Amino acid sequence: MTDTAAAGTILRLEKIVKTFPGVRALDGVDFELRRGEVHALMGENGAGKSTLMKVLAGMYQPDGGRIHIDGLRCVLPTPIAAKEQGVILVHQELSLAEEMTVAENIFLGELPRSRFGFVDWKVLNRRVGDILETLNVDFGPRTKVNRLSIAKKQMVEIARALTHDAKVVVFDEPTASLTDAEKTVLFDIIGDLQERGVGIVYISHRMEEIFRISDRISILRDGSYRGTLVTAETDEDEVTRAMIGRSLDLSRTSDARVAPGEVRLAVRDLSCGKLFRDVSFELRAGEVLGFYGLIGAGRTEIAETLFGLRRPSAGTVHLDGEAVRIGSPAEAIARGLSLVPESRKEQGLVLGMNCRDNITLPQIDRMTSGPFISGAREVEIYDKYQARLEIKAPSWRTMVKNLSGGNQQKIVIGKWLSMAPRVLIVDEPTRGIDVGSKSEIHNLIRELAASGLAVIVISSEMPEVLRVSDRIAAMHEGRLVTVFERDVVTEDDLIQAISGIGEHAA
Amino acid sequence: MSRVETETAASGKPKEADESAPGPDTNRTLVQILSSQGILIAFGLFMLGFGLFSERFLSLENMESVLRSSAIIGVMALGVTVVVISGNLDLSVGSMLSFGTVMVVDLHDKIGAAPGIAVMMAAVLALGCVNGFLVGILRLNSLIVTLGMLSAIQGLTLIYSGGKNVDIDPSSQDTTWFKVFGRGDIAGLDMPIILFGLLAVILHCIVAYTAFGRRVYAVGGNPTAAVFSGIRRGRVVFSTYVISSFCVGVAAIILGSRVMGSQNNVGQGYELLVLAGVILGGTSLLGGSGSIFETVIGVLILGFIQNGLLLLSYPYYTQWIVTWFVIILAVWLDIAGKRGRLFSPIA
Numbered sequence: 001m002t003d004t005a006a007a008g009t010i011l012r013l014e015k016i017v018k019t020f021p022g023v024r025a026l027d028g029v030d031f032e033l034r035r036g037e038v039h040a041l042m043g044e045n046g047a048g049k050s051t052l053m054k055v056l057a058g059m060y061q062p063d064g065g066r067i068h069i070d071g072l073r074c075v076l077p078t079p080i081a082a083k084e085q086g087v088i089l090v091h092q093e094l095s096l097a098e099e100m101t102v103a104e105n106i107f108l109g110e111l112p113r114s115r116f117g118f119v120d121w122k123v124l125n126r127r128v129g130d131i132l133e134t135l136n137v138d139f140g141p142r143t144k145v146n147r148l149s150i151a152k153k154q155m156v157e158i159a160r161a162l163t164h165d166a167k168v169v170v171f172d173e174p175t176a177s178l179t180d181a182e183k184t185v186l187f188d189i190i191g192d193l194q195e196r197g198v199g200i201v202y203i204s205h206r207m208e209e210i211f212r213i214s215d216r217i218s219i220l221r222d223g224s225y226r227g228t229l230v231t232a233e234t235d236e237d238e239v240t241r242a243m244i245g246r247s248l249d250l251s252r253t254s255d256a257r258v259a260p261g262e263v264r265l266a267v268r269d270l271s272c273g274k275l276f277r278d279v280s281f282e283l284r285a286g287e288v289l290g291f292y293g294l295i296g297a298g299r300t301e302i303a304e305t306l307f308g309l310r311r312p313s314a315g316t317v318h319l320d321g322e323a324v325r326i327g328s329p330a331e332a333i334a335r336g337l338s339l340v341p342e343s344r345k346e347q348g349l350v351l352g353m354n355c356r357d358n359i360t361l362p363q364i365d366r367m368t369s370g371p372f373i374s375g376a377r378e379v380e381i382y383d384k385y386q387a388r389l390e391i392k393a394p395s396w397r398t399m400v401k402n403l404s405g406g407n408q409q410k411i412v413i414g415k416w417l418s419m420a421p422r423v424l425i426v427d428e429p430t431r432g433i434d435v436g437s438k439s440e441i442h443n444l445i446r447e448l449a450a451s452g453l454a455v456i457v458i459s460s461e462m463p464e465v466l467r468v469s470d471r472i473a474a475m476h477e478g479r480l481v482t483v484f485e486r487d488v489v490t491e492d493d494l495i496q497a498i499s500g501i502g503e504h505a506a
Numbered sequence: 507m508s509r510v511e512t513e514t515a516a517s518g519k520p521k522e523a524d525e526s527a528p529g530p531d532t533n534r535t536l537v538q539i540l541s542s543q544g545i546l547i548a549f550g551l552f553m554l555g556f557g558l559f560s561e562r563f564l565s566l567e568n569m570e571s572v573l574r575s576s577a578i579i580g581v582m583a584l585g586v587t588v589v590v591i592s593g594n595l596d597l598s599v600g601s602m603l604s605f606g607t608v609m610v611v612d613l614h615d616k617i618g619a620a621p622g623i624a625v626m627m628a629a630v631l632a633l634g635c636v637n638g639f640l641v642g643i644l645r646l647n648s649l650i651v652t653l654g655m656l657s658a659i660q661g662l663t664l665i666y667s668g669g670k671n672v673d674i675d676p677s678s679q680d681t682t683w684f685k686v687f688g689r690g691d692i693a694g695l696d697m698p699i700i701l702f703g704l705l706a707v708i709l710h711c712i713v714a715y716t717a718f719g720r721r722v723y724a725v726g727g728n729p730t731a732a733v734f735s736g737i738r739r740g741r742v743v744f745s746t747y748v749i750s751s752f753c754v755g756v757a758a759i760i761l762g763s764r765v766m767g768s769q770n771n772v773g774q775g776y777e778l779l780v781l782a783g784v785i786l787g788g789t790s791l792l793g794g795s796g797s798i799f800e801t802v803i804g805v806l807i808l809g810f811i812q813n814g815l816l817l818l819s820y821p822y823y824t825q826w827i828v829t830w831f832v833i834i835l836a837v838w839l840d841i842a843g844k845r846g847r848l849f850s851p852i853a
């Protein structure tokens with residue numbers, strides 16, 4: 001508990017109501033934020049966290065309730081009005097203009113002008129350069145956004161928040177795709193903001209972060225306010241119970257392990273330009289191979305190469321003992337590969353399509369009876385995975401863009417599971433997924449492996465890799481350092497391997 | 507123990523929204539209703555309005571005349587709708603129509619009606635393949651490609667015809683079976699209307715109910731995600747252009763058969779009318795949404811506007827201005843519906 005917590009209230013939301021067709025997303029939610037406080041907002045996927053923050057940021061108009069900033073009642077009809085009131089929102093989903101530079105994105109809408117009304121590039125680039133320096137990133141103001149990795153794009157989003165004289169800064173799952181180093185930088189920035197008396201709302205599904213940086217925790221469940229806890233006086237279990245109405249049932253942890261079967265996938269000396277080099281590994285049926293490493297270590301690129309999205313520059317891939325050259329995702333799918341991609345919004349989903357159509361998209365050819373698609377068969381598949389993954393959606397007709405972030409992720413997972421693949425590759429599968437569902441998905445991965453599937457799990461979260469893998473491949477700068485047996489590996493081994501310390505031969 | 511103000515209310519699934527939710531925003535539902543059904547409401551009001559002024563307007567006879575005059579634009583708009591759903595444009599349909607019509611009329615007397623139709627269709631489909639190759643396989647910008655094709659095909663037409671207008675020999679105009687497409691009827695219903703209706707039903711089934719149709723929507727909605735889902739994006743885009751050119755071929759047959767002759771520039775400006783019909787129907791130029799059914803409505807609105815103005819004896823060029831106005835209105839309502847309000851500083 002910090003001493004600033006006693007200071008005055010900077011923001012108060014009262015009885016906020018927001019309905020969407022078929023859903024009451026917010027049902028009279030109260031929220032109070034103090035100056036210099038980090039206030040965590042927690043709740044299951046679809047609980048209404050992002051919606052509440054979008055109301056605060058002027059993106060949605062509430063159907064009822066009041067907003068007070070600095071003791072004054074405010075109406076925030078537009079995001080610009082909210083900005084003028086000093087409310088800044090760092091989005092959960094990236095919202096950058098891909099074709100523009102970092103600097104243009106950061107100052108979008110308020111680019112500094114020279115005397116003649118032209119954009120003053122010098123001033124712009126200098127100011128952005130300064131901000132980027134505090135963020136400790138390795139790209140400049142003139143870099144085009146579409147050249148950046150997801151993590152770096154996230155840093156650009158965060159940089160946006162620092163350009164304004166903010167009273168309230170909202171971070172909606174900012175760390176979902178950040179490396180540990182970037183996370184530390186972010187937490188330092190949050191500390192600075194805190195010292196300047198800014199109120200911070202922090203949304204995350206990661207307990208350890210919440211307990212590391214927050215002062216208080218407010219909890220939402222199914223759109224209603226469930227109370228506020230003081231972080232220093234509570235524990236994970238209590239927070240979980242308030243969130244999901246019960247304790248996390250660890251006894252249901254499925255850890256079925258079967259003796260690995262025949263070699264399903266054998267990769268020899270696979271290289272792809274500078275992205276990764278000489279990667280060799282074997283994957284057996286019934287086995288989960290974790291890929292652990294820093295973001296940018298080349299793990300995603302290996303997955304994309306196996307899935308036919310990139311051409312390898314050297315090396316061979318054997319599937320069930322047969323040498324294969326997979327030139328496109330269509331071929332990969334035909335050979336029984338599934339890839340849950342890293343970025344749901346860009347690679348995983350057609351946002352303007354409904355839930356059902358998104359799930360069945362890769363197998364739409366199998367859905368036909370005669371020349372036409374059988375809608376009933378599709379709904380059957382949707383219903384199955386909706387129940388299995390506990391996807392919260394009003395119906396299959398709901399457009400995916402209207403789902404909460406975590407539920408969108410579940411749609412992507414459902415889409416690829418429903419393909420009944422022989423080799424399943426999942427890239428950061430639980431990004432943005434709440435604690436309860438996360439352990440469900442881990443169980444699911446174990447069960448799939450036990451049923452004879454070969455699974456590759458790419459993750460930047462050590463607990464996740466340790467939880468689901470049989471063996472763990474540690475990667476460092478495009479090279480596969482070592483493959484560890486899960487039963488003997490320690491956290492230290494992994495950390496050393498992925499940071500390139502004491503690199504021993506594989 | 508810390509302070510938890512746990513509430514006792516049992517909670518289940520997200521609650522159903524009740525209609526009576528109070529708030530400052532109740533008028534948005536009106537806007538949304540207006541725009542979601544906007545096109546049909548506008549259509550209804552419009553028919554009513556004209557109906558009051560002119561008795562003839564709502565007569566069966568007049569309806570048929572509107573349908574007949576819309577058939578050619580309509581047939582072309584069906585194909586262009588498929589292209590637009592996939593996220594691209596086709597501005598070459600107008601000059602492709604000129605090309606097809608000149609060819610089918612010219613070949614009629616030279617090699618006969620059926621071979622003429624076959625050769626013309628092959629030629630027009632080949633042009634569609636060129637569009638499809640450039641946009642789908644080489645992934646060039648569709649606006650540039652088809653705008654270029656617009657003038658290239660115009661040149662091609664002039665080379666083919668040597669700049670002269672073509673006619674079917676007047677003595678055989680009444681005897682050739684070729685006249686059936688433009689002048690024939692079945693049970694009193696004009697052939698062009700039947701062809702338009704038939705093609706609309708077929709394309710609607712393809713777009714709405716087949717795997718191919720689903721892929722078209724996916725490619726238009728998010729090309730990257732489509733590729734990640736194993737969709738061969740190039741092939742899908744290629745096919746949309748082939749479909750579009752097929753529709754142009756059908757339109758050329760109808761037009762050639764009705765007029766029994768053709769000028770080198772009959773299709774000039776049609777690309778914009780066609781696009782207007784598509785947009786009026788509500789198919790978004792951004793791709794990923796829209797439907798054949800909506801396009802049929804859009805084309806009919808366009809037809810009734812022109813017809814109504816003529817009946818009220820405005821000079822024919824007023825229809826250009828009115829059409830423009832109606833398109834802007836339709837697009838505005840469409841966007842307002844997505845935003846949930848009529849004016850908004852953000853997109």
Ligand SMILES: Nc1ncnc2c1ncn2[C@@H]1O[C@H](COP(=O)(O)OP(=O)(O)OP(=O)(O)O)[C@@H](O)[C@H]1O
Pocket residue numbers: 020021023024025043044045046047048049050051052092392393394401402403404405406407432434520
């Ligand atoms: N634009 C919208 N249209 C319709 N429904 C929506 C819209 N935005 C959100 N919803 C619904 O409102 C509910 C709350 O969503 P919200 O995005 O606030 O959840 P969240 O708490 O942020 O979840 P997550 O942890 O998954 O990000 C969900 O049921 C969602 O489907």
Ligand SMILES: [Mg+2]
Pocket residue numbers: 049050051092172404405406
């Ligand atoms: Mg959210």
